[in-house]
Amino acid sequence: MTNSDLAAVVAAVRERIDPDEEERRALAEAAAELESRVHDALAELPVEADVLQVGSTARGTWLSGDRDIDLFVRFPDDLDREQLAEYGLEVGHAVLPDGHEEYAEHPYVKGDYDGFDVDLVPCYDVPTASDIRSAVDRTPFHNEYLVERLDDDLAADVRVFKRFLKGIGAYGSDLRTEGFSGYLAELLVLEHDGFEPLLQAATDWHPQVEFDPEDHGTRTFSDPLVVIDPTDPERNVAAVCSAANVARLQHYARDLLADPREDLFFQAGPPALDAEAIRSHLDRRGTTPAAVVFDAPDLVDDQLYPQLRKSLDGIADELDRRGFDVFRTELFAADDDAVLFVELSVAERPAVERHVGPPVHVRQHAEGFYGAYENGNGYYGPFLDGDRYVVEREREFTSATKFLTSDALFDVALGKHVESTLREDGYDVLVGDEVATLAATFGAELGRYFDPRP
């Protein structure tokens, strides 16, 4: 079944995202020049090596405007790691004299050439993907697999699918997004032989959904989406993809097929909110927001976001456990600021809490419990509820604010660097309308928070 309305929408999207001849030519010329420079640099080294362009710009799946050129320099796999790094940097600096060093599994050089962002990454030239010595060694195999299989039509569909994922906010395998990587998008289009058949299939997925293009998978996974890497039977390419992002793809796939329209590919998101608009939402909702605000630890996003998420979950769980019902949570981070945002249905509790003891017939425990509370003044009881002793004793924290500003916050399992930052640099707690001041830094994020969409 082909949907002619969808076809028209896709054509319109392609008008906007397909690189034109000039862009393709400029990129090809830049890549060729860079490869030539690499060969020159390699000629100076006492080692045999080759260079390979990889990534979306190597296989025609980049979107117009993307300016990334990834060149992998493959060294013999009997080199030790130090030499690999040394040679890699030597080539990198020769090719990109103004480049700077970054670090993934090895150090590598990143720099600008003719308006392109160029990564020059050293790796080992291993016989198969099963022999890799570091994660980057896998990339040439991915590249080879896709280049062999993606013709121009499929490459175009990959571009459309990637634009769709960007439009719905599900593109990116970074640990902030937890979405679909470019490689995953390419494999899914390949597996379904096109964009529209992939969408049709996604509408009826019942996660866990598993694809194994080479039919060689050897492990089981618990992720909602499993795509076994065609170059590595042990690896789920979709391991990072969250249940929400799988559901998001399903939701918008249904939406697009039912009502094809271009704007789903280019969603802008709700407008940013100012302080007044935030106060107005809080007034309408009647909840009590509390924000733990601090200087973000100096970490890359893939380390920062998991730590922020762990900290937020830990705090929210502990608030819930203490009777402060959590309505919704979110984390915000930008530049140097981080916010753990907890919106509460219940922000105050009474001075007493119920403490249920053992059944009276469990004699040793029951006598211990009763003895511990007998003749004391700080509580009501013990009395019986059914066959159990119960006391009503003083509650440790009668407000969420008191908990958040106490040392008990550090009994929660926080991200390691978040914990040290909170301890050493301190933090602010904003409660109620005070959170409206966050609009200055996080107006856009709060706009999404108060206008949430799939």
Next chain:
Amino acid sequence: MTNSDLAAVVAAVRERIDPDEEERRALAEAAAELESRVHDALAELPVEADVLQVGSTARGTWLSGDRDIDLFVRFPDDLDREQLAEYGLEVGHAVLPDGHEEYAEHPYVKGDYDGFDVDLVPCYDVPTASDIRSAVDRTPFHNEYLVERLDDDLAADVRVFKRFLKGIGAYGSDLRTEGFSGYLAELLVLEHDGFEPLLQAATDWHPQVEFDPEDHGTRTFSDPLVVIDPTDPERNVAAVCSAANVARLQHYARDLLADPREDLFFQAGPPALDAEAIRSHLDRRGTTPAAVVFDAPDLVDDQLYPQLRKSLDGIADELDRRGFDVFRTELFAADDDAVLFVELSVAERPAVERHVGPPVHVRQHAEGFYGAYENGNGYYGPFLDGDRYVVEREREFTSATKFLTSDALFDVALGKHVESTLREDGYDVLVGDEVATLAATFGAELGRYFDPRP
């Protein structure tokens, strides 16, 4: 093992509860005179019947000061029920000229004789307890069973045990108390061959605890305590006894054996509270009490209390379900007033509530849910939480008071007559410090509420 301190306490208790010679003689004389009058009245009737004294005063297990004489008139079991009732009332009025009619399974006459409360109850003279035509027919068999087995020592121990049950608040098989009946107390003392061995055993009970003196039980029960009626293999004499009252006996049995003292047999309970004391407790606790106050329906206690309890549980469950966390509940009834008392930890909720929809992959439900909320203004969302749609919509009741004063109260499963009373006669809802006004009628009950003991 005999506990000499306990023996001394029991002796002191017996000083206070054993009927003395004069009391026994007065009772015997009254009973004999009443029996003689019954014989005279029966002589006027065209039927053969006999009379039997039953109950605690018939078997020496009454406590000094009890003034109940129960006489059962046994008619042939081929009489129809109307004739039984007619003859029974005729005898009753002849014996107790100033008596009045009451109604259990049959009508019977109740009246005063020489300071004694006399019940004159007609029943059928059936061959065995398995042949009974109404519940009262069983009583003569109970009487016969116990009279044959309770010697003076055991009867004395029954009196002590009954006084102990009264002291701890667990005496009575009425549906207000849900405790131990006199007959159950007698069977337990008989089964354990005395008061102290019974207490020793109770300290280590692990409910369900089952006794079957005649080893003839044919059914299984779910009650915490099961004592198969020696005169009826199908009946659990302890069916009414609640888990809390079984636990209560265990608790105080341990207490008495560890620290024998007379006051456990004559506990007064905490003092009544005035309005100021109630406000002081509420202030200390920081909770929000709410009381539904109404004229008690005109029912006997055994009908009233189950209906009040059902109503209270229904209201508390619904408050909890709506997010108003219930801390403790109690029901008060006296004279014509009834109160369903609900102490809340959370009495207010925000204007919004979270409504979790189906997982996106359950396509039909998911599309129905999303369609129902799409493009509306009254809520936030739908958005995704994991693989599910969620909306935040307007909460129906933002305060417990609003719920309690609304018609939604009648969607709760209330006791039948409670519901009609609330509907027809209306009710008041007292909230917060307003409940202190209940001190005027329920000061003693609130005294127990705010000084709860096992």
